[in-house]
Amino acid sequence: MAIQPPYPSFETPDVIDDFFVAGRNLWPDLASFKNLKFDREQVPAEIVRFLRSTTLNEHGVAHYLGSYFQNYQNDFKLRFWSAMWTAEEYTHYIILRRICQGLDADLTEKDFHGLEMGDYFQNMKAYLDRIKVDPSIDMRMLQLIYGVLQEYGAVIAYTAAAEQCGIPEIAAILKRVAKDEMRHCRFNQVALEAMLEHCSEGEKALVWPQFRAIWGDLEMPTEHIGYFAEIGATDLYTSLWDGEKKSKIVLYLSRYFSKYRQYMNNSASA
Amino acid sequence: MPSPSPPQRAEIVRRLAISLAELLRLESPDSIHAESDLRKDLGVDSLGLVDLVTVAEEDFSVRFSSSTDFSVIHTVGDVAGLIEEQLARTSAV
Numbered sequence A: 001m002a003i004q005p006p007y008p009s010f011e012t013p014d015v016i017d018d019f020f021v022a023g024r025n026l027w028p029d030l031a032s033f034k035n036l037k038f039d040r041e042q043v044p045a046e047i048v049r050f051l052r053s054t055t056l057n058e059h060g061v062a063h064y065l066g067s068y069f070q071n072y073q074n075d076f077k078l079r080f081w082s083a084m085w086t087a088e089e090y091t092h093y094i095i096l097r098r099i100c101q102g103l104d105a106d107l108t109e110k111d112f113h114g115l116e117m118g119d120y121f122q123n124m125k126a127y128l129d130r131i132k133v134d135p136s137i138d139m140r141m142l143q144l145i146y147g148v149l150q151e152y153g154a155v156i157a158y159t160a161a162a163e164q165c166g167i168p169e170i171a172a173i174l175k176r177v178a179k180d181e182m183r184h185c186r187f188n189q190v191a192l193e194a195m196l197e198h199c200s201e202g203e204k205a206l207v208w209p210q211f212r213a214i215w216g217d218l219e220m221p222t223e224h225i226g227y228f229a230e231i232g233a234t235d236l237y238t239s240l241w242d243g244e245k246k247s248k249i250v251l252y253l254s255r256y257f258s259k260y261r262q263y264m265n266n267s268a269s270a
Numbered sequence B: 001m002p003s004p005s006p007p008q009r010a011e012i013v014r015r016l017a018i019s020l021a022e023l024l025r026l027e028s029p030d031s032i033h034a035e036s037d038l039r040k041d042l043g044v045d046s047l048g049l050v051d052l053v054t055v056a057e058e059d060f061s062v063r064f065s066s067s068t069d070f071s072v073i074h075t076v077g078d079v080a081g082l083i084e085e086q087l088a089r090t091s092a093v
């Protein structure tokens, strides 16, 4: 049976405190980004499109908070974390928008309006309901496993964009964003591991198949929002995963989640 | 004591075939050869790749290089080649 609070995701709030403290100092130069100016000619059109749609995507993360709050139930530590995480994603929105403005490719009112027409809550819920491997799986576990994949996907997308953008100053900023995404990925792992300490063998046995199910039907947040399809930007995120980048994702995620395969054997032989 | 020499390519293919047959729930590994195309003949998609990587790394105690590009790996023999490369690297240390 799915564990419920009062079992905490973390024994103490220390991990969340550390995340919060680190997050305070990541972008001390944020205010200076207002003055960025770049030569758009030097940036491939595909990267400009990626930057614009990802700016919207990072802005849209805040809309998912309702879904996260629901899935984290009464687990206040994870709810608190998701609020902090959303603020970091919003910071990414500001950073990316400043880059777009510097490239003379700012978003329009129409873009923001299109973005806000999406039903984030229902879309996210429908997706998670579709991919869950067991009806009784703790939704926190499902959300955290998805978080590991989604955030690592972001690490690789920003790394690829940094490599292809053609302007060292933009590349340096995108690499810093990728670093933040790695922290997010890592946090999901730490939270998952802390939660699994309280779980039964049967629940632990769900981790590997759930990871496979998500990887086999991976949707990035942009795919939930109709406006991204309208402007042909749904797959911009994953389009930056070329063969080598996708292989990196496969290697990283397989290695991380493979430690949970043993529980399947255990629960099969029990 | 000299360390045991790493398995030859044919032996790697044979062991991979057994693992793949199990993964793909085939009755026997006999139909899997070095030339078998992972995608076309065996239906290994991006999900299957996760299983293949995991099983190959576990069974042969290797770690594929982080610069590996699986999109240019087409056959069972190609995977065996990668494993052979990693085993040679490990035994050379």
Ligand SMILES: [Fe+2]
Pocket (backbone or CB within 6 Å): A058, A088, A089, A092, A154, A181
């Ligand atoms: Fe982000």
Ligand SMILES: [Fe+2]
Pocket (backbone or CB within 6 Å): A089, A151, A154, A180, A181, A184
């Ligand atoms: Fe993130």
